[in-house]
Amino acid sequence: MIEKIGFPLxxxxxxxxxxxxxxxxTSGIVITIGLNLAILLVLIQIIxxxxxxxxxxxxxxxAQRHPHYSTARTASINKED
Amino acid sequence: MYNQIERxxxxxxxxxxxxxxxxxxxxxxxxxxxxxxxxxxxxxLIGLSKVMFIHRIAGFGLISVAVYYxxxxxxxxxxxxxxxxxxxxFPNSGxxxxxxxxxxxxxxxxxxxxxxxxxxxxEKGLIWSVILIDCIIxxxxxxxxxAPWTFASVLPQSTLLTIKIIHAGLAIxxxxxxxxxxxxxxLSQFKFPMSNTMFTGTISEExxxxxxxxWYREITGxxxx
Numbered sequence: 268m269i270e271k272i273g274f275p276l277x278x279x280x281x282x283x284x285x286x287x288x289x290x291x292x293t294s295g296i297v298i299t300i301g302l303n304l305a306i307l308l309v310l311i312q313i314i315x316x317x318x319x320x321x322x323x324x325x326x327x328x329x330a331q332r333h334p335h336y337s338t339a340r341t342a343s344i345n346k347e348d
Numbered sequence: 349m350y351n352q353i354e355r356x357x358x359x360x361x362x363x364x365x366x367x368x369x370x371x372x373x374x375x376x377x378x379x380x381x382x383x384x385x386x387x388x389x390x391x392x393l394i395g396l397s398k399v400m401f402i403h404r405i406a407g408f409g410l411i412s413v414a415v416y417y418x419x420x421x422x423x424x425x426x427x428x429x430x431x432x433x434x435x436x437x438f439p440n441s442g443x444x445x446x447x448x449x450x451x452x453x454x455x456x457x458x459x460x461x462x463x464x465x466x467x468x469x470x471e472k473g474l475i476w477s478v479i480l481i482d483c484i485i486x487x488x489x490x491x492x493x494x495a496p497w498t499f500a501s502v503l504p505q506s507t508l509l510t511i512k513i514i515h516a517g518l519a520i521x522x523x524x525x526x527x528x529x530x531x532x533x534x535l536s537q538f539k540f541p542m543s544n545t546m547f548t549g550t551i552s553e554e555x556x557x558x559x560x561x562x563w564y565r566e567i568t569g570x571x572x573x
Binding site: 271273274276277280281284285287288294298299302303305306308309310311312313315316317318319320322323326 | 361365368369372373375376379380383385386387390517520523524526527528530531534535536537540541542544546547548549
């Protein structure tokens with residue numbers, strides 16, 4: 268469901284930012300919700316970045332500790348591809 | 349199972365991680381200072397002095413990453429030549445055509461023709477907006493606002509106020525550029541909940557074929573149909 272409402276959510280938060288910055292509409296609950304939504308999206312991005320980076324580091328670490336791992340083998344597989 | 353193709357180097361992954369983290373922290377600590385009546389709870393939660401301190405540390409982080417990548421790029425150009433940067437990073441006539449075509453297809457005036465190179469016009473636009481707005485303009489204005497009293501003897505007060513307005517205004521522009529990026533890599537129906545390409549550095553062959561056909565043909569040597 269979030270995929271379907273994702274676009275309106277991002278558009279709504281951007282619209283409120285533009286409205287408040289241009290001075291067209293600077294107060295009210297709608298603006299507060301829009302700005303908080305933008306900050307919430309930024310917070311989710313931080314969590315996603317930390318999660319993705321940690322996950323990739325874990326995978327890389329696991330791959331290196333695997334008994335069959337060797338840089339020469341990886342290079343030969345890449346060469347075959 | 350599709351083969352994976354290398355799209356980003358480990359250097360690019362690390363730079364993206366550090367720059368993105370710095371930028372996100374800058375938004376969270378900077379935007380509430382602009383709109384305390386709407387986002388004052390963040391300042392109340394952390395404390396104004398701490399918010400300002402974290403904002404300066406994150407700004408220093410972003411500038412450091414930018415300087416590092418600039419030095420890296422200069423060394424890379426000296427060693428490998430300018431071809432990579434000219435072909436991949438700088439916008440070219442193909443990007444303008446793609447931009448026009450994509451907009452016409454949104455308006456329903458033309459059929460969409462996806463034939464992107466390694467980076468599409470949107471991705472090039474994003475990286476250039478980060479370089480120009482976030483790193484150069486925000487960096488310079490941020491350094492001046494970091495210690496305005498040191499520049500007070502050189503710059504008149506009106507100029508310092510203008511710099512403050514520029515810094516705040518462009519922060520909003522920058523946020524409006526990052527939010528669609530958030531949509532494209534997290535909320536889009538093809539990527540939800542998140543795209544892992546920027547962390548693993550690889551992309552599946554199928555995805556490369558669909559999203560970056562020109563680049564795919566070039567790396568595989570496939571002929572154009």
